[in-house]
Amino acid sequence: MTFEWDWAYTQEILPILGKASIITVQATVIGFILAALIGLVFALLRMSTLAPVRLATGAVVEFIRSTPLLIQIFFVYFVLPEFGVTMDAMTAGILALGLHYGSYCSEVYRAGLDNIPKGQWEAATALNLSTLTTFKDIIIPQAIPPVVPALGNYLVALFKETPLLSAIAVLELMQTAKILGSESFQYTEPITLVGLFFLFFSLVSAALVRQVEAWLKTRHGGA
Amino acid sequence: MEQVQSRLVVAIVLSFFLGLMVATFADVRVFLPELLRGAWITIQITAGGIVVAILAALAAAIGKMYGPRPVRWLAITYIEIFRGTSALVQLFWLFFVLPYFGVTLEPFTVGIAALGLNVGAYGAEVIRGAIQSVDRGQWEASRALNMTRMQALRRIILPQALVAMIPPWGNLFIELLKATALVSMISLGDLAFKAQQMNQNTLKTVEIFSLVLLIYLAIALVITSLMRALERKAAKGLSRGRG
Amino acid sequence: MSADHPSAAPMVRFENVRKSYGHLTVLDDLNLDIAPNEKVAIIGPSGSGKTTVLRMLMTLEEVNDGVIWVEGDPLTHMYRDGKLVRANKRHIRQVRSKIGMVFQHFNLFPHMSAVKNCMEAPITVLGLSRDEAYERSRVLLDMVGLGDKLDHYPGQLSGGQKQRVAIARALAMRPKIMLFDEVTSALDPELVGEVLNVIRELGEAHDLTMLMVTHQMGFAKEFADRVCFFYAGKIAEQGTPDAFFGNPQNERTQQFLSAVLEAD
Ligand SMILES: Nc1ncnc2c1ncn2[C@@H]1O[C@H](COP(=O)(O)OP(=O)(O)OP(=O)(O)O)[C@@H](O)[C@H]1O
Ligand SMILES: [Mg+2]
Numbered sequence: 247m248t249f250e251w252d253w254a255y256t257q258e259i260l261p262i263l264g265k266a267s268i269i270t271v272q273a274t275v276i277g278f279i280l281a282a283l284i285g286l287v288f289a290l291l292r293m294s295t296l297a298p299v300r301l302a303t304g305a306v307v308e309f310i311r312s313t314p315l316l317i318q319i320f321f322v323y324f325v326l327p328e329f330g331v332t333m334d335a336m337t338a339g340i341l342a343l344g345l346h347y348g349s350y351c352s353e354v355y356r357a358g359l360d361n362i363p364k365g366q367w368e369a370a371t372a373l374n375l376s377t378l379t380t381f382k383d384i385i386i387p388q389a390i391p392p393v394v395p396a397l398g399n400y401l402v403a404l405f406k407e408t409p410l411l412s413a414i415a416v417l418e419l420m421q422t423a424k425i426l427g428s429e430s431f432q433y434t435e436p437i438t439l440v441g442l443f444f445l446f447f448s449l450v451s452a453a454l455v456r457q458v459e460a461w462l463k464t465r466h467g468g469a
Numbered sequence: 470m471e472q473v474q475s476r477l478v479v480a481i482v483l484s485f486f487l488g489l490m491v492a493t494f495a496d497v498r499v500f501l502p503e504l505l506r507g508a509w510i511t512i513q514i515t516a517g518g519i520v521v522a523i524l525a526a527l528a529a530a531i532g533k534m535y536g537p538r539p540v541r542w543l544a545i546t547y548i549e550i551f552r553g554t555s556a557l558v559q560l561f562w563l564f565f566v567l568p569y570f571g572v573t574l575e576p577f578t579v580g581i582a583a584l585g586l587n588v589g590a591y592g593a594e595v596i597r598g599a600i601q602s603v604d605r606g607q608w609e610a611s612r613a614l615n616m617t618r619m620q621a622l623r624r625i626i627l628p629q630a631l632v633a634m635i636p637p638w639g640n641l642f643i644e645l646l647k648a649t650a651l652v653s654m655i656s657l658g659d660l661a662f663k664a665q666q667m668n669q670n671t672l673k674t675v676e677i678f679s680l681v682l683l684i685y686l687a688i689a690l691v692i693t694s695l696m697r698a699l700e701r702k703a704a705k706g707l708s709r710g711r712g
Numbered sequence: 713m714s715a716d717h718p719s720a721a722p723m724v725r726f727e728n729v730r731k732s733y734g735h736l737t738v739l740d741d742l743n744l745d746i747a748p749n750e751k752v753a754i755i756g757p758s759g760s761g762k763t764t765v766l767r768m769l770m771t772l773e774e775v776n777d778g779v780i781w782v783e784g785d786p787l788t789h790m791y792r793d794g795k796l797v798r799a800n801k802r803h804i805r806q807v808r809s810k811i812g813m814v815f816q817h818f819n820l821f822p823h824m825s826a827v828k829n830c831m832e833a834p835i836t837v838l839g840l841s842r843d844e845a846y847e848r849s850r851v852l853l854d855m856v857g858l859g860d861k862l863d864h865y866p867g868q869l870s871g872g873q874k875q876r877v878a879i880a881r882a883l884a885m886r887p888k889i890m891l892f893d894e895v896t897s898a899l900d901p902e903l904v905g906e907v908l909n910v911i912r913e914l915g916e917a918h919d920l921t922m923l924m925v926t927h928q929m930g931f932a933k934e935f936a937d938r939v940c941f942f943y944a945g946k947i948a949e950q951g952t953p954d955a956f957f958g959n960p961q962n963e964r965t966q967q968f969l970s971a972v973l974e975a976d
Contacts, residue, residue: 301474301478302478304474304478305478305479305482308476308479309479309682309686311643312479312643312647312685312686312689312690312693313647313682313685313686313689314647314648314649314650314661314685315647315650316650316651316653316661317650317661317664317678317681317682317685318682320664320665320668320678321678321679321682324668324674324678325674325675325678325679328674328675406553406555406558407555407557409555409557409558410555410557410651412654413654420557420558420561424561427565433561433565433566433569434565434566434569437558437561437562437565437566438562438566440558441554441558441559441562444553444554444555444558445549445550445553445554448552448553448554449549449553452553604819606815606817606819607819607821609770609772609815609819610819610820610821611833612770612771612772613770613772613811613812613813613815613882614812614832614833614837614881614882614885615805615808615809615833615837615885616832616833616836616837617805620836620837624832624836625821625832628823629821629822629823
């Protein structure tokens with residue numbers, strides 16, 4: 247069997263896929279903002295002075311990290327309505343992405359927070375700063391920049407995983423490609439195009455992350 | 470320390486909820502056997518994927534580091550493509566597109582191949598990092614004893630790199646386990662597939678999806694503790710020799 | 713392949729060898745002949761290129777210019793159509809089998825016991841059977857005074873013991889030339905003697921050509937047939953220990969010797 251790439255068909259579906267990629271980008275951006283916030287909350291809860299809070303948060307993070315994102319998406323989409331929380335597929339998908347990657351981000355923040363020398367806390371105490379001010383003005387501004395590359399890697403990972411939203415019929419790239427494929431019985435072009443789309447942007451963003459990393463190194467290397 | 474405690478808490482909570490569910494939900498008897506059948510498929514795909522991942526990672530890492538130019542480029546291309554797209558895209562590509570090239574594989578085979586190759590691409594970088602972390606003096610000593618590069622790699626370097634590799638591989642195996650849920654989307658009857666099927670049949674949404682999450686967690690805990698044990702064993706073997 | 717009179721050829725010959733890292737020239741037009749069975753001590757200030765000489769001979773570094781010969785055969789090069797060209801891997805492995813090296817930081821294989829460290833290369837490289845390799849290793853470890861430590865791992869040995877295992881490991885390949893790069897520098901002072909004793913006995917009991925980089929002037933004086941003083945990538949002065957230490961000609965040598973002997 248010989249195979250030939252169908253250029254006419256490609257031209258026909260490119261605009262449709264282009265439109266679907268907007269949904270993919272939306273899910274990525276909102277999902278990651280959510281993940282960054284949830285991650286910070288988890289990380290701070292894990293520093294709580296109350297052992298039960300610490301342990302419970304640790305257990306939740308561990309739980310989310312050990313179970314498939316796909317099932318978590320189903321859970322948010324199908325199970326929460328049973329408790330009266332109804333949302334559309336896109337919202338449910340973004341929420342699941344945010345929770346899942348939030349638990350990954352929390353580990354990143356934790357590493358950043360752990361790297362702050364004890365002297366910084368002591369200096370803040372000596373200046374009689376409140377806990378909130380210490381976090382807001384002293385600790386977080388120091389803890390975040392070094393972990394930006396690691397967060398960037400998770401942003402890329404989240405972006406690559408948005409095709410999972412197709413499982414609850416969100417019309418992002420992959421779902422659109424599958425529909426196109428099933429209509430025309432030509433899967434090769436749409437799915438390959440989607441693959442190339444992800445490949446291209448992942449490689450570009452991975453290169454960006456490396457740049458940021460190098461830049462941070464030169465900036466902090468002098469200190 | 471805290472990490473271990475969290476894991477313990479997870480394990481305790483897990484067994485509590487599992488017990489509670491079996492005790493309270495009468496319908497468990499209806500869907501549990503089906504879910505367990507699905508879990509068995511999940512375990513098989515995970516195991517098969519692990520084998521594929523290790524082989525692919527070894528080949529790609531060694532090809533990238535020591536291969537002649539064409540092999541090096543092949544290895545780099547493999548690593549970048551499989552890390553640059555997600556497992557789902559790869560799965561769909563192998564499942565929907567390969568047949569157009571005259572290659573039709575069983576969904577089971579596609580699942581193991583796609584997930585194994587996906588994780589293998591990340592594993593290749595893990596292996597590379599671990600090999601590079603071995604003291605350069607070990608290479609030089611092997612060379613002074615006139616070993617070939619492959620002899621040195623196999624007998625001297627890799628055994629020492631192993632300890633550093635085990636924890637990141639443990640994480641990769643968990644990622645692999647989680648990714649197996651994707652095979653439900655090429656209608657393979659794994660745990661995730663059975664979950665959706667049972668959900669449609671019985672509408673016991675809360676019970677089913679909670680139970681399924683707990684089963685995944687249980688499998689993940691088994692993998693984690695196996696890797697822990699392996700790490701302890703390997704570290705013991707090496708610590709005798711440190712220095 | 714080999715020269716017309718291999719017996720007349722020096723064991724090692726550096727011929728117009730140059731080595732540089734980027735812009736830094738480490739060895740500049742080095743010429744040095746070493747006779748079979750000769751013991752050569754290499755001394756000189758830090759950064760003068762002593763280690764580099766040994767590493768090039770062990771083929772751990774490539775030469776930029778010139779040729780190194782071993783028993784009349786080119787090591788870094790080989791003959792093709794009567795002309796000298798860069799050696800390929802096979803050729804290097806063949807000639808390299810005559811050379812063994814002991815490192816400053818031992819470089820023992822940490823995941824293998826002492827005897828396994830010695831057996832590994834004889835089995836994988838020379839194709840010896842396990843029994844042959846074990847017997848050979850046992851005898852050698854016995855010789856360096858570690859007959860009771862065969863199954864100890866490197867982490868269970870003292871620095872001096874580790875270095876003696878490393879010597880036995882190199883000897884297990886039956887080299888004709890042994891290279892020692894500051895093999896006592898990483899050792900506590902009280903362990904230096906046991907390693908030097910092993911090297912001394914080795915030199916007396918076996919037909920071995922030895923090159924050793926050392927800061928132990930006393931040992932160099934008593935053990936070496938010749939002392940080479942390196943300064944800034946060149947041999948500034950060489951001679952018998954008596955002449956070298958008793959009546960140094962070069963100003964640099966005098967400075968260096970007075971500095972190290974004062975420190976002692
Ligand atoms: N891999 C390398 N890359 C760049 N420069 C190097 C490298 N190896 C050695 N050099 C440089 O080459 C010079 C000679 O080094 P070498 O190790 O031969 O000195 P040495 O005489 O053994 O000194 P020491 O007594 O400190 O061991 C030094 O200036 C060193 O910095
Ligand atoms: Mg040196």
